Amino acid sequence: MIKSLAANEHVVRVYDQSRKWFERAERVLPGGVNSPVRAFRSVGGDPPVIAGAAGAVLVDVDGNEYIDYIGSWGPMILGHREATVVAALRAAVDTGLSYGAPSTPEVLLAEEIISRAPGLDMIRFVNSGTEATMSAIRLARAATKRDVIIKFSGGYHGHADSFLVQAGSGAATFGLPDSPGVTAGAAQDTRCAIYNDLGSVRRLFEAEPQRIAGIIVEPVAGNVGCIPPAPGFLAGLRALCNRSASLLIFDEVMTGFRVSRGGAIELYSVRPDLVTFGKVIGGGLPVGAYGGRAELMRLVAPSGPVYQAGTLSGNPLAMTGGLATLAMLDKAAYSELERRSARLEEGLLMACKSTHVRARVQRVGSMLTLFFADHDVRNYADAQRADHGRFKKFFHAMLRRGVHLPPSGYECWFVSLAHDDQIIERTVELAGEALSEITQ
């Protein structure tokens, strides 16, 4: 039994090795990390340095164990080191690490993804979600011969220049939604609308009727906490794009094959023109992809003139990780994820109620956020009005109890198939204790 699961055991956690490693890290890596959200800047303290993981559990370099709700920010939908994924990867390592030439796993994964996501004919693999989104908007601009892209404030589509405008995720967490270094030129063709507010999108179309190449949207906003689309919102975006011959781009880097077998496209029955993927489709290895209807995708080089390339794109290990992961994600797997995530939601709400803490749990499938707020969170401004000071206290009270939450109130927690009933119940119990502690 992991220490976090041991009932009523007072676990004294020592972080000596983590501290040493993080000090070394800070000397050679900006902020000690390779991606800002990993640092604890907004919650304070230093992050534990991770030595390994299995199932739903992380272990740090001091031997402390944590129930993990980061899941590498989404990819680990089966849990860490799932046996069939590991076996497939071991076999793939013995075959070859990278060829820079066509290989079979990229064809198999493309076929699998296309078979799942309705309306998708072709796909191009890249190495990250950022690459996927920046390539998708290049394609949208080329296809429409227009420049302007609409995004949503608090929407996060990776760190390419044109997206770092009112951006979510780490940019929101650290108060850098408009990063220095992004030139006025790079940002000048980005417009921001308000998530779940079709009127704000309509006004942008009315202001520049012939200039909008497309809208890029997270079908479930996941980078300012979990915000489901209001009924009719995605269909409304589709209609606005249709009316103006603009393209609708779903950024499914987070939702892709997490929220359902066919991703958000299937869940909400709205078909975008282009879609981006990442995270789950690599099973924990670096990957991204963008895809769409054949006539659009054939514009991509070498079929067409829109240039985009990558030395490691379609890497056989990443493709194998994705294939092995998707192979496990059948309808039953999604029902199970839903059942366990629903129980976590219910348990967290009960814990809040019994400690008289005003809170909302917003959830779509196995992604959820506990907002310390007594209002529904429908957009970025609503997320900003949540009590992030209270989140900070809760975060540390949970970490002390061995629950590893995303270190920001603007992020989603990710439930995996390795979060069994015992782990979910223990999380609920620990959340109750943590809430009692911070409200005393």
Ligand code: HOZ
């Ligand atoms: N979309 C992820 C967090 N919201 C990205 C992870 C990262 O930025 O490191």
